Amino acid sequence: MDLFNDLADFSHEQINELLALAQRLYQHPEPRALEGKVLSLLFLSPSLRTLISFQSAMLRMGGGTFVVSPEMSIHGLESRAGIVMDGSAAEHIREAVPVIASYGDAIGIRAFARRRKLEDDLSDREFLELASLFDTPCINMESAINHPCQSLADWKTLDDLGVPSSGGRLVLSWTWHPQPMPLAVPAATLHMAAMRGMDVTVLRPEGYELPDVVMDKARQAAEASGGSLAETDDRAEAMRDSHVVYVNSWASARHYGNKHSEDKIKSGLRDWRVDDTWFENAAGDCRFMHPLPVRRGVTVTDEVLDGPRSVVIAEAQNRMLVQMAVLHRMLSASQR
Ligand code: CP
Numbered sequence: 001m002d003l004f005n006d007l008a009d010f011s012h013e014q015i016n017e018l019l020a021l022a023q024r025l026y027q028h029p030e031p032r033a034l035e036g037k038v039l040s041l042l043f044l045s046p047s048l049r050t051l052i053s054f055q056s057a058m059l060r061m062g063g064g065t066f067v068v069s070p071e072m073s074i075h076g077l078e079s080r081a082g083i084v085m086d087g088s089a090a091e092h093i094r095e096a097v098p099v100i101a102s103y104g105d106a107i108g109i110r111a112f113a114r115r116r117k118l119e120d121d122l123s124d125r126e127f128l129e130l131a132s133l134f135d136t137p138c139i140n141m142e143s144a145i146n147h148p149c150q151s152l153a154d155w156k157t158l159d160d161l162g163v164p165s166s167g168g169r170l171v172l173s174w175t176w177h178p179q180p181m182p183l184a185v186p187a188a189t190l191h192m193a194a195m196r197g198m199d200v201t202v203l204r205p206e207g208y209e210l211p212d213v214v215m216d217k218a219r220q221a222a223e224a225s226g227g228s229l230a231e232t233d234d235r236a237e238a239m240r241d242s243h244v245v246y247v248n249s250w251a252s253a254r255h256y257g258n259k260h261s262e263d264k265i266k267s268g269l270r271d272w273r274v275d276d277t278w279f280e281n282a283a284g285d286c287r288f289m290h291p292l293p294v295r296r297g298v299t300v301t302d303e304v305l306d307g308p309r310s311v312v313i314a315e316a317q318n319r320m321l322v323q324m325a326v327l328h329r330m331l332s333a334s335q336r
Contacts, residue, residue: 057323113145207252274300
């Protein structure tokens, strides 16, 4: 495997093989599998889980990592194309990224959406341009429109919980957030659940419809897997008999890149915060999922987040395990 960028690049069977490898590495650790291997970690956007789960995954298999982020750089990093670099930035990302990649056996890149032009973010322009600058095996650690490591971990969490694929009902719900948030996690989650064969409902207020390209990709995955895709602003209808509510916030496509304009439609939506009442007509053991970090009291009440429905810590733990499988497949001598 030379690129881990999108679960859509893999078959259902290949995903199951990765999840089985993650389970095998958990039950039967291989502390020397990646001995002598180095993973470069380039964080152009912040992280807690992704950073340390990749470091831990490499350490547990005998490899090492180094981390680069703009805050650490003694040179300012410029990323704009066609720029005359007569300001403070002394190094362009077009040289920096291939150099960083050349020091490792694989590279992980995190580059969040710029949230200026919707078309650029939907096409994952920045990540794909960065990944085209080198030949080193590459992992998407969250780009403008994808977060495959989170989605693979969430697939494992659903399996671990025994949530059925066929007939399993997952609600992907928008929640209020003070900032316009990226589309990466909602887009990746929607596709993952549809690919898994679940009946997926997008629950969102008017103005927060997911872009057509995101819905179309998920719809195609659902058609191939025997799942289904629906969309509504009716919370009671969406939550009825649901097995999982996966919560996230995302920017309005109608007001993309214009926080001031989006704030006007968002001002009356603060009640889009998950509390116990959301689960009144859900399945009895309906779970609460969120990729973290989560804003307590804003996105979800303490009662739900600290209660038995919440599986957010398991999701985060699974990040490390599935990334071990991806790294093993990418770098282990036995796999190449
Ligand atoms: N879920 C996730 O990617 O967490 P971080 O942003 O902390 O890496």
